[in-house]
Amino acid sequence: DAMVIQNPRYQVTQFGKPVTLSCSQTLNHNVMYWYQQKSSQAPKLLFHYYDKDFNNEADTPDNFQSRRPNTSFCFLDIRSPGLGDAAMYLCATSRGTRRETQYFGPGTRLLVL
């Protein structure tokens, strides 16, 4: 089945230690999104890629970076995680950015010690 896959499902890191979260998709969608979701809150969009074009949200901290080496994979890099970065990180994909449904992966829960 076509799907959005996120690895790992749970990630523990230390304060200030760089961490990378992974997302892959078999839907062959052009757009990939990264969201941050804190407990009992709505997801907050960090950035998205349309093909190789990177689009950062204005309020996304510089601490968060992303890479998309090919259509199938997208990575979220947190350069120096703080305690406030502990959250669920959701990857989503869509065929395009207009009039298209977004499909979500299962998420990676990040714990910062």
Added chain:
Amino acid sequence: AQTVTQSQPEMSVQEAETVTLSCTYDTSESDYYLFWYKQPPSRQMILVIRQEAYKQQNATENRFSVNFQKAAKSFSLKISDSQLGDAAMYFCAYHGGSNYKLTFGKGTLLTVNP
């Protein structure tokens, strides 16, 4: 800017009964899409139902249906014959036809009582 309001932080329903979750939105656009997503505890967010604003007919997916009132900017979700597996956080979301952003409401936590 578009906003989405879910006025019910929590709802509960008895198994096999019907429940309606409320959602209102604010927009000046005429071309947009509305969604209900379901997120069970510690599990994946999945699409429940989608409504195109240009369609007058309310969307239906099995036990899930919406009441889309475009003039009132209201988009409620009705769950019929509620099941234990329906227990989840439900997010209403708006997507304008002219941009990429999905604007979420704050969610409604639905509990299903046996």
